[in-house]
Amino acid sequence: MRGLRRRGRTGASRERARRPQAPIGSSDRGGGALAAALPPTRASAAQPQRRERLQQPGMDGPEGNAGQLGPAERSHRSSVSSVGARAADVLVYLADDTVVPLAVENLPSLSAHELHRAVREVLQLPDIALDAFALWLVSPLLEVQLKPKHQPYKVGRQWTELLLRFSDAPDDDVAMDEPSLQFRRNVFFPKRRELQIHDEEVLRLLYEEAKGNVLTARYPCDVEDCEVLGALVCRVQLGPYQPGQPAACTLREKLDSFLPAHLCKRGHGLFAALRGRGAKPGTGEEGLLNAYRQVKEAVSSGDSPREAALGSHYRAYLLKCHELPFYGCAFFHGEIDKPAQGFLHRGGRKSVTVAISLEGVHVIDSREKHVLLGLGFQELSWDHTSPEEEEPVLWLEFDGDSEGMPVNKLLRIYSKQAELMSGLIEYCIELNQASEPAAAPEGMSGARLAPGPSPPPAQRPKLRRQGSVVCSRIQHLSTIDYVEDGKGIKRVKPKRTASFFSRQLSTSQGSYTVVQPTDSLEQG
Numbered sequence: 001m002r003g004l005r006r007r008g009r010t011g012a013s014r015e016r017a018r019r020p021q022a023p024i025g026s027s028d029r030g031g032g033a034l035a036a037a038l039p040p041t042r043a044s045a046a047q048p049q050r051r052e053r054l055q056q057p058g059m060d061g062p063e064g065n066a067g068q069l070g071p072a073e074r075s076h077r078s079s080v081s082s083v084g085a086r087a088a089d090v091l092v093y094l095a096d097d098t099v100v101p102l103a104v105e106n107l108p109s110l111s112a113h114e115l116h117r118a119v120r121e122v123l124q125l126p127d128i129a130l131d132a133f134a135l136w137l138v139s140p141l142l143e144v145q146l147k148p149k150h151q152p153y154k155v156g157r158q159w160t161e162l163l164l165r166f167s168d169a170p171d172d173d174v175a176m177d178e179p180s181l182q183f184r185r186n187v188f189f190p191k192r193r194e195l196q197i198h199d200e201e202v203l204r205l206l207y208e209e210a211k212g213n214v215l216t217a218r219y220p221c222d223v224e225d226c227e228v229l230g231a232l233v234c235r236v237q238l239g240p241y242q243p244g245q246p247a248a249c250t251l252r253e254k255l256d257s258f259l260p261a262h263l264c265k266r267g268h269g270l271f272a273a274l275r276g277r278g279a280k281p282g283t284g285e286e287g288l289l290n291a292y293r294q295v296k297e298a299v300s301s302g303d304s305p306r307e308a309a310l311g312s313h314y315r316a317y318l319l320k321c322h323e324l325p326f327y328g329c330a331f332f333h334g335e336i337d338k339p340a341q342g343f344l345h346r347g348g349r350k351s352v353t354v355a356i357s358l359e360g361v362h363v364i365d366s367r368e369k370h371v372l373l374g375l376g377f378q379e380l381s382w383d384h385t386s387p388e389e390e391e392p393v394l395w396l397e398f399d400g401d402s403e404g405m406p407v408n409k410l411l412r413i414y415s416k417q418a419e420l421m422s423g424l425i426e427y428c429i430e431l432n433q434a435s436e437p438a439a440a441p442e443g444m445s446g447a448r449l450a451p452g453p454s455p456p457p458a459q460r461p462k463l464r465r466q467g468s469v470v471c472s473r474i475q476h477l478s479t480i481d482y483v484e485d486g487k488g489i490k491r492v493k494p495k496r497t498a499s500f501f502s503r504q505l506s507t508s509q510g511s512y513t514v515v516q517p518t519d520s521l522e523q524g
Contacts, residue, residue, distance in 0.1 A: 116130070128196075135152065168333075185206060187357065218353075223287070227290070231258075232320070238250065241292050263284060334417070337349060375396065382396050382397065384419050411479050
């Protein structure tokens, strides 16, 4: 496996402890991912939707009761409210925006693991929920999946420092930003284990989160896939399709509940025709209605058709989402160079989302909502640079061609979260290596291991639609091309002191430099 280790550090940074961590997270506007640098356990991310704050007991009065809150009301609420000197109500938000209130003692020293257990007990979730879900601190600027030993209250008190370190947001936005505590999918939960889940409530929570990511276009989908997924949402919310009912009117009124916003826009005239070029005639209401008619039912004896089939439809929705290469990823904000348009016109920059999971790295065009580059870990090498007074950069190196000549391509991603992304890539590779069967001893390459079922290799589907949003668009990237010996084809070269191609990831397990907090960010 190829993979470039990160550049070594000097001075005090070399003296820091080296231990595996999982820096991840995501952001919608200039924020980003973060590994919380506290006790060594795994971490992950979710999508920002609210602006609530963890507050010190005694700062505010009691919060509202459990239930579903509107975005405007929720934006002024806190995840913690005071009910006494030692007790506090902690509000944990689920993916469907409902709230789980928890009355806890000694909140400042309470760990995420203890809060996680309390949520599972209230929701009566099975043991698999311990691995499938995690607690996250989420705001419009930053998302942090908490590790089991983290203390959410203390991390929340450090929120401004974290934003200043990992976000490009203006100071005014940083001052106003407030996190909420959310119960979301664990980024390190493998999709293969998700297929083994049968508990309907766990499936529902995963379904609600995936649906939200599809509707907000965090998961870019082709029109055909949007219609299939939207039809399953129709089945869950409206029940089985009934030919005699006015389903078309119902779908039209709630179209944005079933399809992403960009497919719900209605236009007239030449502009709408041009904007919709390439879309098939069934796009939107008609295509959704046709897909709704085709949803298959699975009815169990003893239950009503509506209730008995919900679990199967949750599962069908998740299985369809599993086809998306970025399902379950951690998302990071960054920018890349646009290809130059001519001798006198430089391309500028393009906003991108970097999606990282156990399966690889995907770079997504934030505006156009399609994949620019998708790479498995076996297909890439990487490094990050953080020079003083310059922007941090994540470098991705992969094989390509230039006018028919095989070359190595370097993609430069500007982001304050470059070090976090680099650490997450390395951590994911280590997890994958740890889960692989032990390699045959050296000198026995021709001998087979003891017979036994081996996990099938993760592969992309063999066929993709022409122009699919999940296909790479390397021609839209501005890369630096090199031949294999390191000699530059183009004169533009990254500033570095060592060759990318001299540092390959060792297959042996080893330590590496992790993201470390300042002393003020560490917990005891």
